[in-house]
Every structure is written in C-alpha cells, then in structure tokens.
Amino acid sequence: MTMSDMIIKATLQTLQMVAASTVLAVVIGFIPAIILTITASDGLRPNKVVYGILDFLVNVFRSFPFIILMVIVIPFTRMIAGKAIGTTAAIVPLTISAIPFVARVMESALRSVDPGVIEAAKAFGASDTQIIFRVAFKEAVPAILSGITLTIINLIGYSAMGGAIGAGGLGDVAIRYGYQRYDFGYLVVTSLVLIVFVQFVQLLGNHMYNKLS
Amino acid sequence: MIQINNLGKRFGNVEVLKDISMHIEDGEIYGIIGHSGAGKSTLLRCMNGLEDYQSGSLKVMGKEVSSLDGKSMREFRRDISMIFQNFNLLNRADVYHNVALPLQFAGENINSDKNKEKILKLLDMVGLSDKVHERPSNLSGGQKQRVAIARALVMDPKVLLCDEATSALDPQTTMGILDLLLKINKELNLTIVVVTHQMEVVKQICSRVAFIKDGNIVAEGRPEQLFVMPNDDVKEFLGGMPDVLPKSGENIQIFYDCNNAAEPIITRISRELDIDMSIAWGKIENFRSTALGALVINVDASKADSVCSKLDSYGVKWERIKED
Numbered sequence: 069m070t071m072s073d074m075i076i077k078a079t080l081q082t083l084q085m086v087a088a089s090t091v092l093a094v095v096i097g098f099i100p101a102i103i104l105t106i107t108a109s110d111g112l113r114p115n116k117v118v119y120g121i122l123d124f125l126v127n128v129f130r131s132f133p134f135i136i137l138m139v140i141v142i143p144f145t146r147m148i149a150g151k152a153i154g155t156t157a158a159i160v161p162l163t164i165s166a167i168p169f170v171a172r173v174m175e176s177a178l179r180s181v182d183p184g185v186i187e188a189a190k191a192f193g194a195s196d197t198q199i200i201f202r203v204a205f206k207e208a209v210p211a212i213l214s215g216i217t218l219t220i221i222n223l224i225g226y227s228a229m230g231g232a233i234g235a236g237g238l239g240d241v242a243i244r245y246g247y248q249r250y251d252f253g254y255l256v257v258t259s260l261v262l263i264v265f266v267q268f269v270q271l272l273g274n275h276m277y278n279k280l281s
Numbered sequence: 282m283i284q285i286n287n288l289g290k291r292f293g294n295v296e297v298l299k300d301i302s303m304h305i306e307d308g309e310i311y312g313i314i315g316h317s318g319a320g321k322s323t324l325l326r327c328m329n330g331l332e333d334y335q336s337g338s339l340k341v342m343g344k345e346v347s348s349l350d351g352k353s354m355r356e357f358r359r360d361i362s363m364i365f366q367n368f369n370l371l372n373r374a375d376v377y378h379n380v381a382l383p384l385q386f387a388g389e390n391i392n393s394d395k396n397k398e399k400i401l402k403l404l405d406m407v408g409l410s411d412k413v414h415e416r417p418s419n420l421s422g423g424q425k426q427r428v429a430i431a432r433a434l435v436m437d438p439k440v441l442l443c444d445e446a447t448s449a450l451d452p453q454t455t456m457g458i459l460d461l462l463l464k465i466n467k468e469l470n471l472t473i474v475v476v477t478h479q480m481e482v483v484k485q486i487c488s489r490v491a492f493i494k495d496g497n498i499v500a501e502g503r504p505e506q507l508f509v510m511p512n513d514d515v516k517e518f519l520g521g522m523p524d525v526l527p528k529s530g531e532n533i534q535i536f537y538d539c540n541n542a543a544e545p546i547i548t549r550i551s552r553e554l555d556i557d558m559s560i561a562w563g564k565i566e567n568f569r570s571t572a573l574g575a576l577v578i579n580v581d582a583s584k585a586d587s588v589c590s591k592l593d594s595y596g597v598k599w600e601r602i603k604e605d
Contacts, residue, residue: 188369191329192383192436193358202385207373281373 074241075257081155082237082265085227089162090220096163097170100126102200104171105178112186112196129168134226137165138233158235162226166219173215177208210281217273221266228262238262282307282342282440282472283328289336290323290496297323298334299496310466310473312487312504314480316518320496321476325442328474329361330354342439359387362433366445368425370417370432377413380404380431387436403431407461423454430461434469441465443475447482459485480519484508484568492518505568509536509575510598526561526577531585532602534577535592537565547578550591556584577602 069077100122107115107122132140138161145160146152181204189203205212228239238258246255283305290298297320305311313321326332327339330346339346341361349357362383370379380400381391389396404410407427417425426446433441443462447455463486466473475487483490483504490507492500492515499514500507507515526532535546551558558580565574580588585601592599 182367182369184365184367184369185371187331188363188365189382189386191331191358191361191363191442192386192432193355194386195355198386202382203371207371209373 071253071257074245075238075261078236078238078241078258079261081235082224082227082239085155085158085162085230085235085237086220086223088159089166089223089227090216092159092163093166093170093219093223094216097167098174100167100171101174101178104175105204106196106200108175108179110179110183112199126168126171129164130172132165134161134165135229137161138229142233153234155230155236158227158230158233158237161233162223162230165226166223169222170215170219173218174208174212177211177215178204180211181207210277213276213280214273217269217277220269220273224262224265224269282309283474284340285338287337288324288327288334288339290320290327290332290334297496298327300337301493301496301498302337303491303498303501305472305474308466308470308472309488310462310475310486312483312490313474313476313493314478314483314490314518315493317478319493321493322444324493325444325474325476328440328442329358329363355386359383359436360438361440361442362436362438363442363444364426364429364433364446366448368417368422368429368449370425370428372417375414375416376404376409376420376428379417379428380435382432383436400431400435403434406434406465407431421454422450423457426450426454426458427461430458430465434465434471438471440472440474443473443477445477446475448477448479452481455479455481456485462486480508484566486569494518505538505571505573508566508568509538509573526602527559527579529582530579531582532561532577532579533585533588533592534575534600534602536575536598536600537573538598544595546592546595546597547576550588550595554584554587554591556580556588558588 104119104122104126106112107119109116109119138158141161141164142152145157148160149157151157185203185207186199189199194203227235227237228242230237231240231243234240238261242255242258245251246258283303285301285303288298288301289296301324303311313324315321323332327334327346328341330349333347341357344357346357371382374382377400378391380403381396384391384396391400401410401413404413407430409424409427409431412420412424417428420428447458450458459482462473462475465471466486475482477483487504489502490504491498492507494514500512508519511519547558547560558578560576561579562577563574565572589599589601
C-alpha cells in the first residue's frame with residue numbers, strides 16, 4: 069500500500085469514527101442535558117437529589133483519561149459492537165467519553181438563555197415542554213452549536229488514541245509508521261491532515277454560529 | 282377585576298409583602314410605585330401566579346390565583362398578559378414570530394389567515410408594520426417594547442401587567458409607550474396594572490396609584506392627591522421638599538388641585554390684604570393633561586394668620602411649614 073492510499077484510508081476511518089460518535093453523543097447527551105437544566109436550582113423543576121446524582125455521574129465519566137476509559141469499557145464495547153477492536157468498536161468508547169461532555173456544554177448553553185425570556189414564556193401560558201423546546205432550545209441553538217464544534221474537535225483528538233485498540237485512523241498511522249518506524253514523512257502528513265480537519269470544523273462551526281445567532 | 286385582601290408573602294424568613302389589600306377596577310390603569318426592593322414587582326408577579334403567596338387572598342376575575350395549577354394556570358395566564366423592563370423577546374425569532382408566540386403556546390396555527398391578519402393588525406396598531414420580519418437585535422428599545430406590547434395583546438387578554446415597562450427607555454420613548462398604553466386602555470377597555478419607580482409614568486397614565494414601602498401600602502389614591510399633598514412616606518419617596526426656605530417670617534405651602542389650579546390666588550390675597558409676599562418654592566406638574574402642584578409663599582409672621590384665613594375662605598388647601 070502506498071503512503072497516499074494509507075493516508076486516505078486512515079482519514080476515512082477517522083472521519084467515520086468522529087462522525088458516528090458525534091451524532092450518537094449529541095443524541096444521547098441531550099437527555100441528561102435537559103434533565104440537568106430542568107432540575108438545576110434555577111431550573112423549571114429544581115430537584116437537588118436528581119441534579120446532584122446526574123452532576124456527579126457526569127463528573128465521574130469526565131475524569132477518566134480516554135485511554136483508560138477505552139480499556140474499562142471493553143466488555144461493554146464487545147456487547148454493543150460485537151467485537152472489541154476495529155473502527156466500529158472504537159465508536160463505543162468515543163461516544164461514551166463524549167456524552168458527559170455534550171451534556172455539560174448543552175446544559176450550560178440551555179442555562180445561559182435569558183431567564184427573562186423564560187419568565188415571559190411562563191407568563192404567556194407555556195407548558196414546561198414548550199418552554200424547553202420552543203424557547204430555551206431555540207434560543208440556545210448557536211451556543212449548542214459551538215458546543216458541538218468543541219465536541220467534534222475533542223473527538224478528533226481522542227480518535228487518534230483509538231489506534232491502541234486497533235481502530236485505525238490517522239492517529240494509528242502516525243504512531244505505527246511515524247513513531248515506531250521513525251518515518252518522519254508520515255508524522256508530518258497525518259499531522260497536517262488533522263490540522264486541516266480541526267481548522268475546517270472550527271471555521272464551519274464559527275460560520276454556522278454567526279449565521280444562526 | 283383584581284381583588285387583593287390581606288395578601289402576605291415570604292421568601293424564607295423575609296416578609297416581602299405584608300397585609301396588602303387593593304381593589305383594581307375593570308378598565309382602569311392602576312399604578313404601583315415604590316423604591317427598588319419594596320415588593321412591587323413581587324406583588325405584580327403574584328397576580329399571574331409567577332410568584333405564590335402564603336396568606337390572604339388574590340382574586341383575578343373571581344379566580345383565586347393560588348388555587349390554580351398546571352392546565353388551569355396556563356389557561357388563566359392567557360387572559361393576563363405581561364410586559365417587562367427588558368422586553369424579553371426571543372432573539373432568534375423575527376417580530377412576527379415573537380408576537381405569535383403566545384398563540385403557539387395555545388396550540389394555534391400561527392400562519393392561518395385569521396391569525397396572520399390579527400398579528401399584522403396588532404403590529405399596525407403599535408406602529409411596526411414595516412418591521413414584521415426584523416429580528417429584535419435590529420430594533421431600538423422603544424420598538425422592542427412595542428413588539429412586546431403586540432405580543433401581550435395577541436391572546437385578547439383582559440388584564441395587562443406592566444413590570445417597569447419604561448424603565449429602560451429614554452424620556453421621549455417612554456412618552457410614546459405611555460401614549461400607546463393609554464390608547465390600548467381606551468380602545469380595548471383593557472385593565473392595566475403598572476409597576477414603576479418613575480413618577481412620570483404614574484402621573485401620565487394612572488387613574489389610581491398605590492405607594493408600596495417595605496411590603497406595605499403606605500398611601501393609595503388618585504395620583505394628583507398623592508403627589509400634590511403627599512403624606513410623610515410619599516414625601517420621602519418624592520424627595521426634595523423645599524431645599525432652602527427663608528428663615529424669617531412664615532412659610533405657607535399652598536396646594537393647587539383640580540378645583541383651583543387656574544385661580545390667581547396669590548395676587549388676589551396680596552391685593553385684598555395689602556401685604557407683600559414672596560414665593561419661596563414651587564412645583565407645577567402635568568397630571569394626565571391637568572397642571573397641578575404646590576407653592577410655598579413667605580409672609581411676615583404677624584400677617585400669617587390673616588393669610589391663612591383668606592386661603593380658607595377661598596377653599597384652598599394649605600399647610601404651615603414648621604422649622605426643623
């Protein structure tokens with residue numbers, strides 16, 4: 069396999085891992101984000117116990133270094149993906165690591181919505197569901213979007229560690245060819261591709277933010 | 282329309298409202314005025330259930346607000362509208378969708394011909410026909426408040442609650458908004474409750490006003506009564522009684538109310554008693570298009586009694602100002 073074939077294949081693997089885990093993490097992370105927002109002390113239904121437990125869990129999952137998390141969740145990965153190694157398998161730990169992050173950035177986006185607007189919605193007879201989806205979520209879209217941009221960039225970084233469980237991707241190529249075989253060319257090219265990736269995601273994120281806010 | 286009897290509210294151990302009673306009539310503009318932290322906004326929020334209360338009774342259109350919950354509260358709130366100091370519009374929706382929001386909460390189709398016509402009519406009424414598709418960020422403060430007023434009227438409410446609605450606006454814009462509120466009050470026969478710390482607002486539009494201080498009503502009545510002849514609490518709020526009055530002679534304060542505002546009392550008394558008097562202080566203000574106020578005259582101590590009896594004979598209200 070030529071170097072360019074190798075890089076293209078790895079790039080596609082990275083894209084696949086990042087895209088799948090971002091979508092899954094955003095969809096799943098949205099649920100704890102909503103619960104955290106509602107039960108927070110300034111939320112619609114303040115509940116110290118529920119908030120406390122969820123807050124603690126989010127912090128616990130965020131404390132694990134990704135490389136360790138990946139190993140810990142191997143049995144779970146096997147259950148979900150049917151195998152513990154490979155690109156598909158890496159999506160599981162990547163998603164798990166991103167869920168608490170997504171929950172946090174979405175929580176802070178939702179809670180930063182002007183409380184006056186929420187109060188106005190209440191005064192006009194909105195139900196809690198309407199307040200969350202038609203007011204808070206709608207107003208928070210730009211902030212949620214920047215949170216997702218951050219999540220994607222984090223996941224690009226984490227996906228490089230996926231090589232440790234044979235996930236492939238650019239990180240894997242960089243380690244095996246660039247580091248272990250001292251082939252400097254691979255290090256440079258993989259790094260460049262990653263830089264372009266991150267820049268592109270950030271620029272796109274900024275553009276969408278400006279367009280939507 | 283709104284009956285409040287012995288209302289009490291606590292935040293933890295702090296009593297924010299103590300034994301408040303007031304009766305707001307159908308179709309009137311009722312003012313609630315006081316310093317920040319006096320409890321006036323809290324009182325207003327009790328009226329639409331945004332705040333609860335621990336004792337007493339608060340009935341709007343015969344419904345005890347504390348007895349409402351869930352669905353009944355949401356339906357009740359469609360009749361009681363509200364505007365705010367900071368407008369509280371959705372930043373990411375245009376003017377049309379901001380006005381349509383309460384309809385959306387009620388589950389209506391906001392693009393039906395009927396609702397479209399209604400929203401455009403309201404925007405025409407508040408003078409924003411040319412801003413239908415603007416975002417709030419492209420509007421001035423006064424325009425934002427006009428959008429908020431249109432939004433507040435879209436459900437055909439019976440009561441409009443105004444929470445410091447003009448406090449963030451400049452004096453001229455304030456006048457425009459007050460004129461609009463007066464117009465709405467007349468054309469739609471809408472009961473309006475206005476919470477403010479601005480005397481101008483009360484003077485311009487309120488038919489009655491309550492002064493709130495530390496969670497109590499310390500004075501209630503027509504604005505011209507309260508401002509022209511204030512009691513001690515109202516005086517303290519208004520501040521600035523005559524700063525430097527003459528030390529010699531006697532200072533007598535004369536009140537101009539609706540009955541004698543146009544009479545040339547001073548010159549007449551001066552001529553009839555053949556005495557000189559000087560004007561030491563004065564304030565004339567506009568109350569819903571009537572000029573009212575007070576004047577302090579300084580006369581020789583020996584003539585003070587005769588001046589006072591003359592004032593009595595003209596039926597003018599007066600008060601001797603004691604030296605502190």
